[in-house]
Amino acid sequence: MSDLVLKIENLTKTYKLGKRDVQPLTNLDLEVKKGEFTAIMGPSGSGKTTLLNVIGCIDKASSGKVLIDNVDIAKLPESKLYKIRRDKIGFIFQNFNLVPYLNARENVELAMELAGKFKGQRKQRAKDLLATVGLSGREQHRPQRLSQGEQQRVAIARALANDPAIILADEPTGNLDIANKQEIVKLLADLNQKQGTTIIMVTHDEQVAAQTQRKLFLSDGKISEDKQAQIETPFISQSKSKETF
Amino acid sequence: MGILTRAIRNISRRKTRALIVIIALSLALTLLIVLPPNINVSTKNVKGVINALTANANYVNSTVTLAATEIDGNLGTNFSLGSFLNGAYGNVNTTKVFTQYNTVSITDYSGLNKIPDVSTVIPVLEQNVPQLTYGEVDGVPLDNASLLKDYPSILPANIIEGRNLQADDSGVVILQQNLANIYNVTVGSTFNISGTNFKVVGIEGPEAVNTTYVTMSLADAQALTNTTGQASDFKIYVDNVDNVNSVATRITSEYPKLQVSEGLSQVNSVQQVLTLVNQQVQTAQNVMNQIQNNGLIEISIAVIADIAIILFMMLYSVRERTREIGTLKAMGASNTTILGQFIFEGVLLSVMAAVVALVIGGFGATTLAKLLLPHPTIIFPSAPGSNSGMMLWFTNYATVTPELVLEGLGVAVLLGALGSLYPALKAARTRPAEAMRYE
Numbered sequence: 141m142s143d144l145v146l147k148i149e150n151l152t153k154t155y156k157l158g159k160r161d162v163q164p165l166t167n168l169d170l171e172v173k174k175g176e177f178t179a180i181m182g183p184s185g186s187g188k189t190t191l192l193n194v195i196g197c198i199d200k201a202s203s204g205k206v207l208i209d210n211v212d213i214a215k216l217p218e219s220k221l222y223k224i225r226r227d228k229i230g231f232i233f234q235n236f237n238l239v240p241y242l243n244a245r246e247n248v249e250l251a252m253e254l255a256g257k258f259k260g261q262r263k264q265r266a267k268d269l270l271a272t273v274g275l276s277g278r279e280q281h282r283p284q285r286l287s288q289g290e291q292q293r294v295a296i297a298r299a300l301a302n303d304p305a306i307i308l309a310d311e312p313t314g315n316l317d318i319a320n321k322q323e324i325v326k327l328l329a330d331l332n333q334k335q336g337t338t339i340i341m342v343t344h345d346e347q348v349a350a351q352t353q354r355k356l357f358l359s360d361g362k363i364s365e366d367k368q369a370q371i372e373t374p375f376i377s378q379s380k381s382k383e384t385f
Numbered sequence: 386m387g388i389l390t391r392a393i394r395n396i397s398r399r400k401t402r403a404l405i406v407i408i409a410l411s412l413a414l415t416l417l418i419v420l421p422p423n424i425n426v427s428t429k430n431v432k433g434v435i436n437a438l439t440a441n442a443n444y445v446n447s448t449v450t451l452a453a454t455e456i457d458g459n460l461g462t463n464f465s466l467g468s469f470l471n472g473a474y475g476n477v478n479t480t481k482v483f484t485q486y487n488t489v490s491i492t493d494y495s496g497l498n499k500i501p502d503v504s505t506v507i508p509v510l511e512q513n514v515p516q517l518t519y520g521e522v523d524g525v526p527l528d529n530a531s532l533l534k535d536y537p538s539i540l541p542a543n544i545i546e547g548r549n550l551q552a553d554d555s556g557v558v559i560l561q562q563n564l565a566n567i568y569n570v571t572v573g574s575t576f577n578i579s580g581t582n583f584k585v586v587g588i589e590g591p592e593a594v595n596t597t598y599v600t601m602s603l604a605d606a607q608a609l610t611n612t613t614g615q616a617s618d619f620k621i622y623v624d625n626v627d628n629v630n631s632v633a634t635r636i637t638s639e640y641p642k643l644q645v646s647e648g649l650s651q652v653n654s655v656q657q658v659l660t661l662v663n664q665q666v667q668t669a670q671n672v673m674n675q676i677q678n679n680g681l682i683e684i685s686i687a688v689i690a691d692i693a694i695i696l697f698m699m700l701y702s703v704r705e706r707t708r709e710i711g712t713l714k715a716m717g718a719s720n721t722t723i724l725g726q727f728i729f730e731g732v733l734l735s736v737m738a739a740v741v742a743l744v745i746g747g748f749g750a751t752t753l754a755k756l757l758l759p760h761p762t763i764i765f766p767s768a769p770g771s772n773s774g775m776m777l778w779f780t781n782y783a784t785v786t787p788e789l790v791l792e793g794l795g796v797a798v799l800l801g802a803l804g805s806l807y808p809a810l811k812a813a814r815t816r817p818a819e820a821m822r823y824e
Contacts, residue, residue, distance in 0.1 A: 193818045193821075196715065198711075198714065198715050198816075198817035198818045198821065199816075199817075199818040218720070219719075222717050222718065222719045222720070223717065225714070225715060225716065225717040226716065226717020227717065229715075229717075231712075231715045231716065233712070233821070235708075237708060237709075237711075237715075237821075239391075239709055239712070240398070240709075241391070241394040241395055241397075241398050242391070242394065250713075250716065251716050251717070253387070254713075254716055254717045254718050254722065255717065298716070302717075
C-alpha cells in the first residue's frame with residue numbers, strides 16, 4: 141500500500157445501546173490514497189462519525205484491520221494510540237472544540253506542545269498556519285471573540301499543526317452559515333490540492349460533498365462508492381485560481 | 386504557554402468560584418500551618434513543667450535524710466570565720482564562714498542505748514576542716530562489721546566509681562563527685578587533708594543539693610579533727626515506728642543538748658508533698674494529652690476538609706471540561722499529560738490558598754492557637770513546709786517562621802496532589818469518543 145494512507149479490511153464495530161447490540165459498521169472495507177479528499181455521506185445514525193472515530197483512534201474497532209501508514213491501529217493499546225492521534229491524525233470537529241481559555245495561536249500551539257515541539261518553533265508555525273487559513277492578525281483572539289467561521293479556521297490550522305497523514309473532518313460545516321460553509325470547504329479543498337493533504341470528511345450536506353474528489357456512501361454498515369463525485373466542481377476550480385499558499 | 390499558563394488561565398476563568406474555593410481552602414490550611422508548631426510548643430511547655438515537677442520531686446526526696454524508724458540527735462553548730470589561701474582564686478587570702486559542729490564524748494551519751502525501744506545508737510562525726518576549703522569530713526564507725534551489715538544507710542548511698550567503705554577500712558576516703566571535680570581527684574588518687582594522706586577508694590554521686598562530703602572511718606575523722614572519742618551526731622534507731630515519738634520525747638528530756646529530728650515526721654511530710662507533686666505530674670500529662678488530642682482532631686478535620694474541597698472542585702472541573710479532555714485526547718494528549726494537568730491545577734489552587742493561609746497565620750497564629758488549643762494553668766509547691774510554689778501558664782506560641790512557610794507550602798502541594806488525584810485519574814481515563822459526545 142505504497143500510496144495508500146488508509147486501508148480498512150473487514151471492519152466491524154459493535155456497541156451496546158441499553159440492552160441492545162448496535163452494529164453501525166459491518167465488515168467494512170475502505171482504501172484511501174495519499175492526497176485524496178474524500179467525503180463520507182449517509183443518513184443519520186449510519187455510523188459515519190463512528191467510522192471517523194475508529195480511523196482517528198478515539199474509538200476501538202470490534203474486529204477487522206485499520207491500517208494507517210501500514211500500522212494496524214486496531215491492535216494498538218492506548219499507550220501507543222495517543223501517539224498515532226498526535227502524529228498521524230488531525231481532527232476537525234463540527235463544534236470546533238477549541239480550548240476556550242487559550243487564544244487562536246495558543247490553540248494551534250497546543251497540538252505542537254503535545255508533540256513536544258519547542259516553543260520558538262511552534263510559535264512561528266502557529267502564526268504561519270493561522271496566516272494560511274486567513275487569520276493573520278487574529279492570533280491573540282480567544283475563541284469567544286472569533287466568528288464561527290474563524291473558529292473553524294483555527295481548528296483547521298490546529299489540525300494541520302503536526303503535519304498529519306490524514307485530516308478527519310466531522311461535519312466541519314455543520315454549524316456554519318452558507319457563506320462560512322463555502323469558505324471552509326474551499327479552504328479544505330485548497331489545502332488538499334495545493335499541499336496534497338489527505339482529508340476524510342463526514343458530511344450530510346450534498347453541496348459540501350460535491351466539492352470533494354471522492355464521495356462515499358455509508359449505509360447498513362458498509363461503504364459504497366459514488367463515481368460521479370469525482371468530477372471536479374466549479375467551486376474548487378474557482379478557488380484554485382484565487383488562493384495561493 | 387505551558388502547563389502553568391493553562392492551569393492559571395483555567396482557574397481564572399471562573400474567578401468567583403476560584404476565590405470561594407481559595408478562601409475555604411486557606412481557612413483549612415491556616416489550621417494546618419498554625420496548629421502543629423503550636424502543639425509542639427505547648428507540648429514542649431508541658432514537658433518542661435513535668436521536668437520541673439520531677440526535679441522538684443527529686444529534690445523533695447533528697448530532703449529525706451532519715452528512715453522512718455530513725456531519730457537524729459545532733460549537737461548543733463556554731464559558726465566561725467576562717468582565713469585560708471585560696472588557690473582557685475589566684476593565691477589570695479579568702480575569708481570563709483565555717484560551720485563548727487559541736488561535739489560531745491560518746492561515752493557521756495552511752496545511756497542513749499539504754500532507753501527502752503532503742504535498738505541501736507550509732508555515733509557519727511561531722512566536722513569542717515579549715516584546710517579543706519570546699520568540703521567537710523564525715524566519719525562513720527567501720528569497726529563493727531555486723532553494724533554495717535544491719536545499717537548500711539550510714540555509708541554513702543550512691544557510689545558511682547570505685548567501691549564503698551567497708552569494715553575495718555582505715556586511711557581511705559570516699560569523695561562526693563562535686564568535691565572530686567573541684568580537687569581533680571579520681572579513684573586511686575592520694576588525697577591530702579591537713580597533712581594526712583588518704584587513699585580515694587570511691588566516688589559518690591552528687592545529691593540534688595550540692596553537698597561536698599569526704600567520708601572516712603570515725604576513727605580517722607576523730608584523729609584528723611582532734612576529737613578522739615567524740616561525736617557530733619547520734620543516729621538512734623527505734624525498734625518500731627510506733628515508738629518513735631515516745632523515744633524522741635524521752636531523748637529530748639534526758640539529753641537536752643541533742644537537737645532531735647524524727648525520721649517518721651520527715652518521711653510523712655515528704656510523702657505528702659510527693660503525692661501532691663505526682664498529682665501535678667499527672668495533671669500536666671493530662672494537659673499534654675488534651676493538647677495533642679484536640680490538635681489531632683482539629684488537624685484531621687482540616688486535612689479532610691482541605692482534600693474534600695479540592696476533590697469536589699476538581700471533580701466538578703473534570704465534568705465541566707469533559708469535551709475539552711476529549712479534544713485534548715483526540716489531539717494526542719497522553720493519559721499522563723491529562724493526569725499531570727489536573728493534578729497541577731489542584732496543587733496550584735492549594736498553593737494559592739496556602740499563600741492566603743500564611744498571611745492569615747502571620748497575623749493570627751497566636752489568636753488561633755489560643756482559641757483552638759487548651760492552655761491551662763498548673764500550680765505546684767516547691768518544697769515541704771514551703772508556702773511558696775510555682776504557677777505555670779503558657780504564653781509562648783509559635784509564629785510563622787520561614788521554615789513554617791516552606792512547611793505550609795509543602796503541605797499545600799501534598800494535599801493539592803492528594804485531593805486532585807482521583808479527579809485527575811478520572812479525567813485521564815476518560816474515553817475520548819465518549820468525551821466528545823458529552824453535552
